Amino acid sequence: MKIQQISLFLENKPGHLNAICRTLANTKINIVTLSLADTQQFGIVRLIVEDWKKAKDALESAGHVVNVREVVAATIANNPGGMSEILDTVDKSGVNIEYMYAFTFRHDSKAVLIFRFDNPDKAIEALTAAGRDVLNEVELFKH
Amino acid sequence: MFYQECAHDENTPVHPVSAPDYMPMDQLRALQLHRLQGLVKRVYENVPLTRKRMDERKVKPEHIKSLKDISLLPFSVKTDLRDEYPFGLFASPMNDIVRFHCSSGTTGKPIVIGNTKNDIDLWQQACMRALAMCGVRSSDVMQVTYGYGLFTGGLGLHYGGEGIGCAVLPISGGNTERQLMMMLDMGVTVIACTPSYFLHLIDEGHKRGIDFRKDTKLKHGIFGAEPWTEEMRTKIENATGIIAHDIYGLTEICGPGVANDCRFHNGLHIFEDHFYPEIIDPETQETLPDGEAGELVFTTLTRTGTPMLRYRTRDISRINTKPCQCGRTIRTFERISARSDDMLIIRGVNVFPSQIESGLLKIDKVLPHYMIYVSREGDLDKLEIQVEVTSETLSDKIKTLEKLRSEIAQSVQHIINISATITLVEPHSLPRSEGKLCRVKDMR
Numbered sequence: 001m002k003i004q005q006i007s008l009f010l011e012n013k014p015g016h017l018n019a020i021c022r023t024l025a026n027t028k029i030n031i032v033t034l035s036l037a038d039t040q041q042f043g044i045v046r047l048i049v050e051d052w053k054k055a056k057d058a059l060e061s062a063g064h065v066v067n068v069r070e071v072v073a074a075t076i077a078n079n080p081g082g083m084s085e086i087l088d089t090v091d092k093s094g095v096n097i098e099y100m101y102a103f104t105f106r107h108d109s110k111a112v113l114i115f116r117f118d119n120p121d122k123a124i125e126a127l128t129a130a131g132r133d134v135l136n137e138v139e140l141f142k143h
Numbered sequence: 144m145f146y147q148e149c150a151h152d153e154n155t156p157v158h159p160v161s162a163p164d165y166m167p168m169d170q171l172r173a174l175q176l177h178r179l180q181g182l183v184k185r186v187y188e189n190v191p192l193t194r195k196r197m198d199e200r201k202v203k204p205e206h207i208k209s210l211k212d213i214s215l216l217p218f219s220v221k222t223d224l225r226d227e228y229p230f231g232l233f234a235s236p237m238n239d240i241v242r243f244h245c246s247s248g249t250t251g252k253p254i255v256i257g258n259t260k261n262d263i264d265l266w267q268q269a270c271m272r273a274l275a276m277c278g279v280r281s282s283d284v285m286q287v288t289y290g291y292g293l294f295t296g297g298l299g300l301h302y303g304g305e306g307i308g309c310a311v312l313p314i315s316g317g318n319t320e321r322q323l324m325m326m327l328d329m330g331v332t333v334i335a336c337t338p339s340y341f342l343h344l345i346d347e348g349h350k351r352g353i354d355f356r357k358d359t360k361l362k363h364g365i366f367g368a369e370p371w372t373e374e375m376r377t378k379i380e381n382a383t384g385i386i387a388h389d390i391y392g393l394t395e396i397c398g399p400g401v402a403n404d405c406r407f408h409n410g411l412h413i414f415e416d417h418f419y420p421e422i423i424d425p426e427t428q429e430t431l432p433d434g435e436a437g438e439l440v441f442t443t444l445t446r447t448g449t450p451m452l453r454y455r456t457r458d459i460s461r462i463n464t465k466p467c468q469c470g471r472t473i474r475t476f477e478r479i480s481a482r483s484d485d486m487l488i489i490r491g492v493n494v495f496p497s498q499i500e501s502g503l504l505k506i507d508k509v510l511p512h513y514m515i516y517v518s519r520e521g522d523l524d525k526l527e528i529q530v531e532v533t534s535e536t537l538s539d540k541i542k543t544l545e546k547l548r549s550e551i552a553q554s555v556q557h558i559i560n561i562s563a564t565i566t567l568v569e570p571h572s573l574p575r576s577e578g579k580l581c582r583v584k585d586m587r
Contacts, residue, residue, distance in 0.1 A: 005539065007537075008537075009569055010569070011568055011569050016569070041566055041567065042544070042566075042567050044538075065534045067537045069539045099540070116539065116540075
């Protein structure tokens with residue numbers, strides 16, 4: 001039920017993000033979604049791509065160090081209150097969210113949330129029990 | 144019995160070339176005095192600069208009656224070699240010189256050292272003793288990754304290895320791809336290079352999926368030509384499963400093979416039957432007793448081409464008073480922690496790069512890929528240490544990286560007592576070196 005996210009360390013300098021995107025472009029890898037966390041000095045770019053292994057290999061042979069993490073993807077209704085509902089379930093389970101980001105599909109009324117939980121298994125259990133739609137990779141990428 | 148007691152380890156008997164390492168102390172001192180007297184006479188008669196300095200002090204060669212009398216003699220320093228460039232300090236006619244070696248000077252002209260046949264032979268003996276001390280034997284395959292040429296590293300270890308009977312691979316520096324390929328294909332068991340270049344090889348090897356424990360036959364690393372720390376030894380040994388040895392030398396004294404650490408790593412054994420050590424106070428130039436820290440000074444008792452009287456190395460160390468468990472009678476000095484040349488004065492505090500390195504490496508999983516930048520902002524000195532994140536330290540969480548940054552900052556500050564800005568930088572972004580690496584940029 002978990003999906004793989006790749007993340008890379010970035011110095012906070014012009015051109016550094018594009019170097020990563022260029023490598024993925026040259027390998028014909030599409031970025032499904034991403035989030036960029038930044039501090040004054042450095043940033044972390046986190047990416048969800050369809051073929052994470054291919055992306056990791058391409059980035060590593062270009063000299064990058066790639067971190068792979070399991071994250072949880074869940075869908076919500078793309079309307080007011082949709083997010084709040086799912087967070088109610090998360091809060092009740094006592095699991096902490098380390099970070100999250102979201103995206104919507106063009107032809108769908110749903111939005112997808114990507115969560116990094118401190119305890120992903122417990123979170124998935126709680127979400128599934130509450131009838132939430134937790135996506136696996138096949139489901140995520142069929143959209 | 145002697146050979147059993149002095150065995151390198153259970154499987155490796157002592158090497159015959161190591162016999163002088165175990166000479167009874169009184170014999171060693173008598174030999175040193177005899178050689179010193181010969182040296183002083185040679186230098187007085189053949190080197191005008193030294194004769195002038197001795198005359199100024201009213202010292203004649205016959206005044207050297209005991210080893211203590213060495214303190215009557217003048218020091219020599221690196222600038223002498225520059226001032227007398229190229230041949231002013233030679234004590235033998237060109238007819239007897241068989242090889243030159245040079246060391247880069249900081250200001251244009253190099254310093255030139257002349258070696259007679261005698262010097263080359265003795266240097267080979269010293270390098271053989273260093274390798275034998277590490278446990279290197281004739282069955283070993285040794286990759287010499289030090290540069291060959293004017294630099295002493297390559298040829299020094301090369302002749303040492305051949306003397307022992309190793310199969311020597313004189314690959315010299317550079318071309319990491321080929322270094323790794325040959326290491327695997329030739330079944331290399333011993334590598335000699337700078338510690339920073341070996342780290343680079345580890346890095347590049349890991350990138351190519353090489354497990355040094357499984358895929359190579361490496362047992363020993365002979366690392367020198369730049370100061371490194373005990374923490375770095377641990378990192379290297381943990382990453383590869385080899386035993387990392389510290390070899391010491393400088394071109395002015397011959398090159399590598401002046402001293403080397405045995406398997407007990409209690410410091411570096413000085414081949415003091417050839418290279419007589421003293422520790423002096425760099426300020427007052429007083430000779431200090433064993434056990435006290437100061438500047439290392441060497442007198443080349445047996446060299447004939449460009450012999451050195453009391454050569455000031457600028458390396459800071461101390462001579463250990465406790466004998467080593469290996470049974471050698473030749474003394475040890477503490478791993479070089481600093482060079483007086485390398486000392487940085489930051490906000491009035493003396494800081495040595497090696498202190499920063501040990502602070503850094505105390506943090507788990509941090510690799511020694513770093514650069515030190517000193518600058519001035521207004522009236523204040525600013526110390527910045529750039530540290531590469533590695534696949535081990537990289538995280539997808541800002542919190543984890545910020546924690547790493549503050550851990551490093553605290554660990555460094557704990558040792559140097561001033562604060563430093565730690566900047567995490569991208570993996571493989573800092574310069575790697577195939578020779579001596581300069582990790583300090585002072586921009587003040």
